[in-house]
Amino acid sequence: MNTASLTTPAAGGDAPALRVDHPGPRTRRLAQRLARTEPPAGLSLGLTPHGLFVESASGAVITDVDGNRFLDFVAGFGSVNAGHSHPRIAEAVAKQARTAAQAMSFGSPVRVELAERLLAQLPDPDDYRVLFAASGSEAVEMALKLARRATQRDQVVAFSGAFHGRTQGALALMGRWSQRQDLPQTTPGAYHVPYPYPLRSPWGPDPKETTDHTLRFLQTC
Numbered sequence: 001m002n003t004a005s006l007t008t009p010a011a012g013g014d015a016p017a018l019r020v021d022h023p024g025p026r027t028r029r030l031a032q033r034l035a036r037t038e039p040p041a042g043l044s045l046g047l048t049p050h051g052l053f054v055e056s057a058s059g060a061v062i063t064d065v066d067g068n069r070f071l072d073f074v075a076g077f078g079s080v081n082a083g084h085s086h087p088r089i090a091e092a093v094a095k096q097a098r099t100a101a102q103a104m105s106f107g108s109p110v111r112v113e114l115a116e117r118l119l120a121q122l123p124d125p126d127d128y129r130v131l132f133a134a135s136g137s138e139a140v141e142m143a144l145k146l147a148r149r150a151t152q153r154d155q156v157v158a159f160s161g162a163f164h165g166r167t168q169g170a171l172a173l174m175g176r177w178s179q180r181q182d183l184p185q186t187t188p189g190a191y192h193v194p195y196p197y198p199l200r201s202p203w204g205p206d207p208k209e210t211t212d213h214t215l216r217f218l219q220t221c
Helices: 025-035 088-099 109-119 134-150 166-174 207-221
Strands: 055-059 061-064 070-072 155-157 188-195
Touching: 134 155, 134 166, 155 166, 188 207
Parallel strands: 155 188
Antiparallel strands: 055 061, 061 070
């Protein structure tokens, strides 16, 4: 695939730029309405009390409902790596929607071509297969099943603070206690260890000492 052809087009106007203090009046009103319609566990504003309500987005620039413009460094957690509203991607989505909107339980030429092009990026494509998933949580669930089937072991290690998803199996690996609070251990055999990151390690700022402590912690799991 020629990724250069997917270079994000420049969005007009300067960013970041605030027309009003954030959160603006329309943002605050929408946040109140959202609180009455979505549960607190939802991710719409679940990661920050000062989230955005998007009016439009182009490239790396998001314009909110109050006219404030922000630079997006999240990229949809990897789902909009080519930028928001990329014209080629928007046209491809519209074209597919006009042709067929769903092909979960049967094949389609575009589905086969996509799988082939993904496999072509690997050194030994015949040794791999593609499984399309609807979310990161679903991909983690599949990874759990594959790992346990391949190793015939049921114990899994995850890092504290990590985000793996909020479906039942992935939630057991969730390193954020707030996401698992008041829920029983739905998948036994999941262990959490501190990530060997010197800046936030409970064992101090020395990289070697942090790594050594993490390895010893792993051996006790």
